[in-house]
Amino acid sequence: MSTKEWELAAGSEFRFEVDFKKTVQVRLVSGQAEYFGTELGPEAEYQFSGGEYGAIFSWQGCRLSVTGECASAYVAEETAMDAYINVHVALQQQRAAARASNGSGPRVMVVGPEDCGKTALARILVSYAARQGERPLFVDLDPRGASVAVPGTVAVAAVGHPVDIEAGFMGLAQPSSEGAGETPLVWQFGYEQPDANAALFNALVDRVAGAVERRQKTDGAASGLVVDTRGFSDVARDQTIEHAVRALRITALLVVGNERMHSVLAARLGTTDASKEGSVAVLKLPRAGGAVDRSAAVRQQQEARAVQRYFYGAGRERVASFSTVVPFDDLCILRVGVDAVAPSSTLPLGEARKLSATSVSPVVPDESLAHAVLAVTGAPAPDDAEAAAAQVDAVGLQVVGFVNVTKVDMERRRLIVLSPAPGRLPKQVLLYGNTRWMETV
Numbered sequence: 001m002s003t004k005e006w007e008l009a010a011g012s013e014f015r016f017e018v019d020f021k022k023t024v025q026v027r028l029v030s031g032q033a034e035y036f037g038t039e040l041g042p043e044a045e046y047q048f049s050g051g052e053y054g055a056i057f058s059w060q061g062c063r064l065s066v067t068g069e070c071a072s073a074y075v076a077e078e079t080a081m082d083a084y085i086n087v088h089v090a091l092q093q094q095r096a097a098a099r100a101s102n103g104s105g106p107r108v109m110v111v112g113p114e115d116c117g118k119t120a121l122a123r124i125l126v127s128y129a130a131r132q133g134e135r136p137l138f139v140d141l142d143p144r145g146a147s148v149a150v151p152g153t154v155a156v157a158a159v160g161h162p163v164d165i166e167a168g169f170m171g172l173a174q175p176s177s178e179g180a181g182e183t184p185l186v187w188q189f190g191y192e193q194p195d196a197n198a199a200l201f202n203a204l205v206d207r208v209a210g211a212v213e214r215r216q217k218t219d220g221a222a223s224g225l226v227v228d229t230r231g232f233s234d235v236a237r238d239q240t241i242e243h244a245v246r247a248l249r250i251t252a253l254l255v256v257g258n259e260r261m262h263s264v265l266a267a268r269l270g271t272t273d274a275s276k277e278g279s280v281a282v283l284k285l286p287r288a289g290g291a292v293d294r295s296a297a298v299r300q301q302q303e304a305r306a307v308q309r310y311f312y313g314a315g316r317e318r319v320a321s322f323s324t325v326v327p328f329d330d331l332c333i334l335r336v337g338v339d340a341v342a343p344s345s346t347l348p349l350g351e352a353r354k355l356s357a358t359s360v361s362p363v364v365p366d367e368s369l370a371h372a373v374l375a376v377t378g379a380p381a382p383d384d385a386e387a388a389a390a391q392v393d394a395v396g397l398q399v400v401g402f403v404n405v406t407k408v409d410m411e412r413r414r415l416i417v418l419s420p421a422p423g424r425l426p427k428q429v430l431l432y433g434n435t436r437w438m439e440t441v
């Protein structure tokens, strides 16, 4: 395998793409470098697996050794890092002031169009904060590009260490990785886009906000939080962002890479009086120069990769997953918000009025469950799924893990599922979602 050395001048970054099914090893030979805010260790070797699009930035200059074939690799002299570190410095000042007054630290939300580098910026901000001993909360409100758990979810995670270079945000849930801490809180949304069921999404954001408040009561609020959102194409028509800004009591909106969106949001949510209670500062930031516009096909592959990383390990360490048989009779699968996907013409007569975007219905197991990624909640499953649908507050159920349906055996009335935990699947409520995954070898 070929090895090439790259020299980075101070303030430049090495941008690379790794093809699916390939891996690339990167080693810091000399100098200082960081991957989305997390410093590379001297002489440590990092492995980037297929589908990774990344940037290794150096403030002081460095030499990198790269082994393996990148689909693209170049050094960029112009980056948005000066603007990003200025935001970090301002946030640190707000954290210090909050700590001195026993108040609440900055509550930041990153918004912008698709593929402008929102997740990358959120990762840089929380990792920089953690490097300075802070413990900010990372709130993931981007179900399509979910970075803490599998696609279709929202999550809250405390970031006590810089985010693991190889495992990314998923490392927060994996005990072996460097960034791991307290287990993140995860909720199943079940759709890729918030607009697919805005009422359910908003209801989940309320749960997330409640969890954030509880967390900050026990852990302190001075480090604040950083919220990642999905890419907006038309923020003016969106029904979820304003709700999230209010529910999470956001103090600063960072609008990345889009002037128009900045002015729309500033007019709608911003205020010129930053000292006023409930005011939101709406700031404009440049797009990360290297952020890559991903085609639908690449996104699909990256989503599949995220599920693969959930079941088999996101970082260097491999995680085992196990095949388990679950009789239909032991299953209690619920679905929230049926009518958001089923046109009322497809519902039984009279049903349309009863169902709402957050109503809960039982899922009768059949072949359509093949390859579904089901969320395992912590709630014990009542024997009768119909009764469970009526009794359980399914919107608020927290997710403790996921299983992937590998086979539906209608004849023997059972599912074969892949699970990261060995043994029988506990009899707990499962939540249906639209995410599908099929293991490929």
Ligand SMILES: Nc1ncnc2c1ncn2[C@@H]1O[C@H](COP(=O)(O)OP(=O)(O)OP(=O)(O)O)[C@@H](O)[C@H]1O
Pocket (backbone or CB within 6 Å): 015, 016, 052, 053, 054, 055, 112, 113, 114, 115, 116, 117, 118, 119, 120, 121, 142, 145, 229, 230, 231, 288, 289, 290, 291, 292, 293
């Ligand atoms: N400076 C950079 N150099 C190279 N690649 C980058 C850089 N910043 C981000 N990327 C990559 O570009 C892609 C898009 O970035 P990112 O996921 O942060 O965007 P996003 O705005 O959160 O996307 P969306 O919300 O539409 O899912 C990612 O694969 C990311 O790893």
